[in-house]
Amino acid sequence: MPLIQATIIAGRTPEQKRAFFEKVTAVAVETLGVKAEQVRVVINEVPAEHWAIGGISKANLDAKKAQGG
Secondary structure, three states, rough: OOEEEEEEEOOOOOOHHHHHHHHHHHHHHHHHHHHHHHEEEEEEEEHHHHOOEOOOOOOHHHHHHHOOO
């Protein structure tokens, strides 16, 4: 029984997450030879303030980008 975990920045729509679940499950079924009912997918959502790129939070990078910087 595969357990697939993904950590993403919070803010995706329920529809995007549903599509992610479906497609990741389909890939596991195809590549691992398991039944869809055996696949578990977990999304861990992280606030943008808790996600850093190059030492700067994603929230700050987005704010800077919105200001034209």
